[in-house]
Amino acid sequence: MASQPDNMSRRAFLRGSATLIPTVGLAGGISLTAQADEPAPNLSEYQPVFFGEDEWSFLLAACDRLIPGEHAGSGPGALDTNVPIFLDRQMDSPYGHAERWYMEGPFDLDGSPDLGFQYPYSPREVYQKGIAMTQQYCRQEHGKRFEQLDGDTQDAVLKGLEANDINFASLGERQMQASDFFSHLLENTKEGYLSDPIHGGNKHMAAWKMVGFPGARASYRDWVDQHDVEYPLGPVSLNGERG
Amino acid sequence: MAKQQPRVDAVIVGLGWTGSIMGMELTDAGLNVLALERGADRSNADFAYPKAADELQYGIRHTMMQKPKQSAVTIRRNLDERALPQRKLGAFLPGDGVGGAGAHWTGVLIRPTPTDLQLKSFADQAFEPGVLQDDMQIQDFGVTWDELEPHFTFFENVCGQSGTTGNLRGETQEGGDPFEGPRSEPYPLPALQDTQNTEMFDKAARQLGYHPFPNPSANVSRAWTNPYGMQLGPCNYCGFCSRYGCVNYSKASPQTCILNALKQRSNFAYRTHANVTRVELAADGKTATGVTYIDENGEEVFQPADMVILASYALNNVRLMLNSGIGQMYDPVSRTGTVGRNYAYQIGGGIHMYFDDIEFNPFATAGATGRMFNDFSPGNFDSASHGFIGGAKMHSSQASGTPIKTPLPKDTPSWGQGYKDALQKYYGHHMKLSMTGSVMSYRTNMLDLDPTWKDPYGMPLLRMTFDWKENELKLSRFMRDRLREIADVLKPDHMEESFQLNGDHFKVTSYVSTHNVGGAVMGTDPSNSALNRYLQSWDVHNVFVPGGNAFPQNFQANPTDLIAALTYWSAKKIKEDYLKNPGPLMSRA
Numbered sequence: 001m002a003s004q005p006d007n008m009s010r011r012a013f014l015r016g017s018a019t020l021i022p023t024v025g026l027a028g029g030i031s032l033t034a035q036a037d038e039p040a041p042n043l044s045e046y047q048p049v050f051f052g053e054d055e056w057s058f059l060l061a062a063c064d065r066l067i068p069g070e071h072a073g074s075g076p077g078a079l080d081t082n083v084p085i086f087l088d089r090q091m092d093s094p095y096g097h098a099e100r101w102y103m104e105g106p107f108d109l110d111g112s113p114d115l116g117f118q119y120p121y122s123p124r125e126v127y128q129k130g131i132a133m134t135q136q137y138c139r140q141e142h143g144k145r146f147e148q149l150d151g152d153t154q155d156a157v158l159k160g161l162e163a164n165d166i167n168f169a170s171l172g173e174r175q176m177q178a179s180d181f182f183s184h185l186l187e188n189t190k191e192g193y194l195s196d197p198i199h200g201g202n203k204h205m206a207a208w209k210m211v212g213f214p215g216a217r218a219s220y221r222d223w224v225d226q227h228d229v230e231y232p233l234g235p236v237s238l239n240g241e242r243g
Numbered sequence: 244m245a246k247q248q249p250r251v252d253a254v255i256v257g258l259g260w261t262g263s264i265m266g267m268e269l270t271d272a273g274l275n276v277l278a279l280e281r282g283a284d285r286s287n288a289d290f291a292y293p294k295a296a297d298e299l300q301y302g303i304r305h306t307m308m309q310k311p312k313q314s315a316v317t318i319r320r321n322l323d324e325r326a327l328p329q330r331k332l333g334a335f336l337p338g339d340g341v342g343g344a345g346a347h348w349t350g351v352l353i354r355p356t357p358t359d360l361q362l363k364s365f366a367d368q369a370f371e372p373g374v375l376q377d378d379m380q381i382q383d384f385g386v387t388w389d390e391l392e393p394h395f396t397f398f399e400n401v402c403g404q405s406g407t408t409g410n411l412r413g414e415t416q417e418g419g420d421p422f423e424g425p426r427s428e429p430y431p432l433p434a435l436q437d438t439q440n441t442e443m444f445d446k447a448a449r450q451l452g453y454h455p456f457p458n459p460s461a462n463v464s465r466a467w468t469n470p471y472g473m474q475l476g477p478c479n480y481c482g483f484c485s486r487y488g489c490v491n492y493s494k495a496s497p498q499t500c501i502l503n504a505l506k507q508r509s510n511f512a513y514r515t516h517a518n519v520t521r522v523e524l525a526a527d528g529k530t531a532t533g534v535t536y537i538d539e540n541g542e543e544v545f546q547p548a549d550m551v552i553l554a555s556y557a558l559n560n561v562r563l564m565l566n567s568g569i570g571q572m573y574d575p576v577s578r579t580g581t582v583g584r585n586y587a588y589q590i591g592g593g594i595h596m597y598f599d600d601i602e603f604n605p606f607a608t609a610g611a612t613g614r615m616f617n618d619f620s621p622g623n624f625d626s627a628s629h630g631f632i633g634g635a636k637m638h639s640s641q642a643s644g645t646p647i648k649t650p651l652p653k654d655t656p657s658w659g660q661g662y663k664d665a666l667q668k669y670y671g672h673h674m675k676l677s678m679t680g681s682v683m684s685y686r687t688n689m690l691d692l693d694p695t696w697k698d699p700y701g702m703p704l705l706r707m708t709f710d711w712k713e714n715e716l717k718l719s720r721f722m723r724d725r726l727r728e729i730a731d732v733l734k735p736d737h738m739e740e741s742f743q744l745n746g747d748h749f750k751v752t753s754y755v756s757t758h759n760v761g762g763a764v765m766g767t768d769p770s771n772s773a774l775n776r777y778l779q780s781w782d783v784h785n786v787f788v789p790g791g792n793a794f795p796q797n798f799q800a801n802p803t804d805l806i807a808a809l810t811y812w813s814a815k816k817i818k819e820d821y822l823k824n825p826g827p828l829m830s831r832a
Contacts, residue, residue: 066658075663095304102315102330104696114750115318115327155659186658194646195299210663211670213606213646216296218481218490220607227439230602238293 040203043082050091050124054145055131059084061147065154066189076206078189086192086201091124098122109175119175123184130181133171134161140171158182198238205243208235215243245535245543251277254534254548256519256563257555259343260803261789261810263497263505264398265552267471268814270508272822278511279536279546281313281518281555282340287498290346290488298645301487305332307347308486309339309556313518316558317693320710320748322575328696328704334755336486337556341515342497344556344757349485349610349642350461350494351801352404354395354808357388357424358622359681359798362632370627376714378686380585381632382795385767385776386812388424394808394815396428401807402495403467403475405432406459420456422617435464435478439603440674441614444639447732453616458640460611461495461803471504484610485642494610517544520702522551522567522786531569531786537700549825550785550817554810557791561586561690561762562705570763570773570782575687575708581773581781583691585684585761586707587797590715592742593677594726595650596735603671605644613640619722620799621681631717633681634799637725639674646670652737676729678722679756682715684796690762710749719743758802760794765809767829775829777821778813784827789813 048056063084069077078084090096098121107120121129138146138157146157160166161182168178192201194208196216202208208215215235223231234243252274255262262278269276285307300306311330319326338344358365361383366375408429409419416429434457437445441457448455462478469475478493492499505511516539523532523545533547553560564582565572571580615638618624626632646666650673655665693706723742730738749755766772769781778793780786789810791802798805816828 067663068660075667077663098331100305100310100312100331102311102328102696104328106695108325108327111325111327112320114320114748114752116329116331116333116751118327118330158658189658191299191303191647194649195303196297198297199299208646210667211646211649213644213670216293217606218292218296218479218483220480220482220604221477223604224436224438224480224607226604227437227442228602229604231604231607238297 040082040197041085043079043085046085048088050088050096051127054135055127056084057145057147058131058135059087061154062158062185063189065151065158066186067193075210078193080203081193081201081206082203083189083192083201086195086199087188089200090188091127096122096124107175117180119180121176126176126181126184129173129176130185133168133173133178133181134166136171137166196238197241205235205237205241209243245545247545247547250533250547250549251275252548253277253550253552254279254546255552255554256534257343257553257559258341258497258513259338259554259556260345260497260807262343262552262554263501264807264810265554265789265814266505266511267501268811268818270505270511272818273510275510277546277548278513279517279519279534280341280513280515282515284515285341285346285488285498287488287492290490292490295487295490296481296483298647301347301483302643302645303647305336305486307338307340307488308332309337312699314559314562314698315696315704317696317704317706318751319706319708322687322708326693326706326708329751333753334749334751335757335759336754337558337757341502341513345497345803346488347486348803351458351611352399352402352461352495352804353459353800354424354804355798355800356422356617356620356622359620360384360386360388360391362621362796365621366632369622370632374627374630375632376685376712379714380684380686380771382585382684382764382766382771384795385765385772386809391808391812392424392427394811395804396426397470397811398804398807400431401469401471401500402461403432403463403469404430404459404461405435405464406430406457407434409456418456420617421454422620422623430459432464432467435460435462435609435612436480437614438608438612438641439601440639440641441612443674443733444676444729445614447729448614448616450732451728453618453637455614455616458611458613458615458638460609462493462609462611463495469500471501473500473504475499478609480607480609480612482606482608482644518700519563520566520700522553522563522569524568524783528568529783531783550787553786553788554790557759557762558690558705558707560788560790560792562692564763564773564780564788565692565705566702569780569786572691573689575689578686581769581771583689583762584771584773585764585795586688586690586709586759587684587761587794588682588709589756589758589797589799590680590682590711590719590743591677591756592680592719592723593675594730594738594740595652596674596676596730596733597652597669597737598672598674599736601672603641603674605641605671605673608641608644610642611640612642613638619725626718626721629717629721631714631721633683633714633718635678635680635718635722636799637722638677638679640677641674644671650675653739676726678719678726679799680715680718680722681799682797683712684761685712688712711743711747716743716745716747758791758797760791760797760802763788763792764795765793766795769831775827777816777828778809779821779828781827781831785825787813787817
């Protein structure tokens, strides 16, 4: 049912809309182009600020399983799009420190999970403890670190975390369950993959290009009535990068 | 000894919609007015393009919302469960800072029906005794359609409400809602543009004999200058609306519609990061002397005032009353006391439909974009034969197309190659059929003070006791069946449902609605309402409490239009009668 705009109308639309994209700094706003030419860092050269070397190795391996890269099929993966850099930067944000959350005791861990999380950890602590427990489990079960396991075994470990088949309490962590850690890791990985590159992930808006989200264009007055027609323009980012 | 500020005529606690309206009205009356806002200052410059177009910052990290750190709510589902604090936001997202929820709302601006305002009278007439649950505590609002109509009209002009008129002075109008109460004036502006999903919904609903109409919107469809001289620009369908500030001066908000006019007035001032912890009462407890707040330096300050307007979020208004000893705290066992009584909410549900070959372009939308029909609001259908009271707004809305929130079918993997494939396949190919249902008030759905947890200033947190009741679960099932019929017409390639059904309990972990209402309800009987019909405390006559807290139960649509109309209604009475002769506006007898 969907129709593609024909080449003529697509070109006309591109020409017309190019003039709508401001290219100078906006009064009181953020310049749309100031950082557009700054290349996103290469993951291999990035020095993590929060995560230690061992934690970083775990994250690289885990992210690659959660959203596998181009090598594993179509579309960019978490490593292609700098998701681990996003995670590292989030740990130093208000979110990482749980600055907005109510973290006063007592911490009652016996209530219904439907009443929301009750463990006393900020996301920074969730990652530190979660990675340590997972590595301990991998050493006990497989005699190796997570990142040294083959892909299928890594997936089995991640599934074990997700389903709480890996018992954190028996490994010494009694306040937080394996699935609590896994859900942070998965949720944050998707956030890094799909949020604006200004936050460190979604390098060159590759994930947006894959799904067809135009990013921060935020102006569709001349498109809203074009029903069931594929939107022809690539995304722009908060920093003015165009894809 | 707390620091003391110079006395003002009226102090307003909270600077969102109701605080801004009261500020306008009371300064009109010549009063010297001060507003205290516990959050940050916010102006339209804070939302200037492209800042607001950031899903992580606003949609996910809730930058415009209240911080649980400052005042969490503890929640339990029944009187026997131990309430636990909601440590991070989930089921509801109250606003924070100047503008309050009015800065980040979606912008659906719709009236209740005349029946919604007199639901108890309707129930007494339409239901045989014994049909409804005996723990239900529904009541009339104590104010009629005709009394509120001018105030709806005025606020809709303040907002530049965009939509299609359905009932103009009793005459049904083509394309609008034939079930709406009679309007004295048409909508100020025409409806927003339709999108692919609204076109499909409209066609299917008409085929089934319903009466769909465009969601009434406070995202304006055309340029608009409001009665305060404030200007709004036509919506550009940016797709960042609900949970975001508007990049374009197109979404009605306190900032866009009122505050820049109010700030010009020499008899108005406001302070931010001023967190009111309690209202201070005179020795006899019959009048308030002012409020105590914690300023940005953490110092306690006493602000004397002749009148106190509690204009913060519904939940916090109730908490302030409880923490200040205004009125008697509700006791669900003896059913005495009124503050905390009749907390209510809304019930949602929907069918996610996926169409492989249709492009919905969900990012090209206004927050309020959508169509709805009102054929299932109270009085318009025979709910008595199905054993429940209430109704639902049935709609297909498309508030946003931001990608982190992309809905995916439940049977797709949540990670791995399968997740990536699903994201690629389904993004932009989804539309939703939704119902937003009313929630009645019940003996044990209530608010009080938590015995354990406190805020950073040592004040008890608010404790919410709430669960879905049989009446609402029956309503949910009935509406699900109706939405299924619409889905059958539309024939998606794949669909799945999400409804609250028998045996389901309230969960705080995922978003439900920020239409928390009740807890300090209005009425004409001081034994079952905390406020009289002018939103004045029955017990402390110089305290007025405009907000969703005044609803005796919730109806099936969005609350802002009614909250604002009630605020203007209250302000009118203050100006016409109270200021001349301060005292109770209704007698307790």
